[in-house]
Amino acid sequence: MSLKPKEKVAIFWFRRDLRLHDNAGLYYALRSGYQVVPLFIFDRNILDDLEDKKDARLTFIYEAISKISNELRERDADILVKYGFPVNVWEKLVEDYDIAEVYTNTDYEPYATERDKDVYRILKEKDIVFKTCKDQVIFEKQEILTSQGSPYTIFTPYSRAWKEKCNGFYLSSYPTKKYFRHLYKLKTDEMPSLEEMGFEKADYNFPSDEVSANLLKNYANERDFPAKEATSRIGIHLRFGTVSIRELARHAHEHSDTFLSELIWRDFYQQILSNFPHVGKGEAFRKAYDFIQWRYDKDDFKKWCEGKTGYPLVDAGMRQLNAIGFMHNRVRMVTASFLSKHLLIDWRLGEAYFAQKLLDYDLAANNGGWQWAAGSGTDAAPYFRIFNPASQAEKFDPKMEYIKKWVPEFGTYEYPSPMVDHKMARERCLKAYKDALDKANK
Incomplete structure (x- = not known):
């Protein structure tokens, strides 16, 4: 069984941000004044719809969570890993733990938005503060607006405005490791296995989470030729947050304006989804x-x-x-x-x-x-x-x-x-x- 804290704690809920370094929500949780219990939920609302029982994405997530767990154990901490429907998981967590605050990073997809509303209601009933942070994009929602105060719907002027606004402040990393002493000294059960969740490990050689300066140097000239190994293959790491968008944008800013433009496209489509939610439906x-x-x-x-x-x-x-x-x-x-x-x-x-x-x-x-x-x-x-x-x-x-x-x-x-x-x-x-x-x- 997990050793339950006797004192009030903050919980940091990992979702699309599967890393300990430069993680906005985790940073703010660690500076909250409470000991922090990390959490990840294998969400049955998503997993139950997966037809492929060897889905490589799930293996990728599982390996990322295992890595986080190993890093935390080196500091006498760990991550709570649950399998179920988030609403049910949170209903039990608020009974089992004396939670002061919950931190997480914002997910802009329609399902995630509805899920977070449901969790917010559960927490509100217990007077638990629920804080979401910007982490997976440089600029979100309505941070970049036209002179008329409306969201951009065309990429080129959006990109121009993005570059004008972006500076060192927005690309700075969150120094989470400075505050790891605020992690709760948690002892947990083993995380549920893939087999216990009805899946098998996929045998897959995942792409690296590093983008070389040499690749970026040639990116503009070679990226359109599919026979060349000239693209970053970083997409899966951005999708699940095993890399920091801020670190990647700094790297791109230094070596390739074309690659930076690809990252800006990513922000652009996220703000389109936020401001015009009908596209996600x-x-x-x-x-x-x-x-x-x-x-x-x-x-x-x-x-x-x-x-x-x-x-x-x-x-x-x-x-x-x-x-x-x-x-x-x-x-x-x-x-x-x-x-x-x-x-x-x-x-x-x-x-x-x-x-x-x-x-x-x-x-x-x-x-x-x-x-x-x-x-x-x-x-x-x-x-x-x-x-x-x-x-x-x-x-x-x-x-x-x-x-x-x-x-x-x-x-x-x-x-x-x-x-x-x-x-x-x-x-x-x-x-x-x-x-x-x-x-x-x-």
Whole structure:
């Protein structure tokens, strides 16, 4: 059994911030004046929906929590690890512990927002203070506004304003380790095993949490070529907070403005999700695009999912995704455009498929990227921008190294013919989009 503190404590609740260093909420908890009990909840509301019992993301989280536990034990502390529905877990925690305050870092996704409201109500009944902190972004919600006081909906002016406001203060790390003496000397049971939660460990070689200066030096020139190892693969670490966004932004600021721009895109999509919550509930950012008459062709969707469209760059991307839970960003744009515009299949189906497969899945970025590709999102470009998968392959995989790696049968009789003609698909898409916008404007 856990040794329960007799005195009042603060609890720090880990979520998308699985690290001890430079952690905003943990820092404020450690400076609260109370001894701090760290907590993580394996949330059944999320886990019960996972079909893959060897989901690599869960293995990644489990290993990150184990690392935190090991680091804490070196300081005679530990982390409480619970498995269940957060509301039920908190109902028991407020009975078992004399809690003065609860600290956590803000999660901007719709489910997380509703979950935190439910937990807030439980804590409020016991007069327990619930404090959320900004940690996973540099600027959140309405910290960056237009001169009219409204949120930005176009990236370029947002990026300009972001850079004007950003300074050393916003990129400074939180010195958590200075205050580790305020961790409660907690002795806990062993954390529940993956097997006890109904899962198995995934055998996966996760990407490094470091981004080399050399990679950043060449990033602007090489990042669009999927055959090159020229992207950071840092997405899963940002998703679960095993790296600090402040440290990464400082590193980018020093070595690559292009990479910094990618981090700003991440902030941009998070503030879009916060200020326009309808995008997180399956609606188009620009609502006129909800009038599009999508095709619902299960066979076509299946071919796209399996990478059997007859367009080699699309197929290579989908097979890479299915095999390793990652897809090169340039190819993400091409595959998303192909589904929503060439096949005229609802982007939401593609968004859901990516959510199921991507190790670095992030609702704000995934939704933002899909709506950008579908033309229904924040992007200022007109809807008639339609990627030609063949010319994209010629430009970004000229030696067909990426394609041959993931589509080894390309060039043989086994490889299928294109499932749709590019010219016909483009004309069909333009008509469907025009009809939808005409209908919306009536």
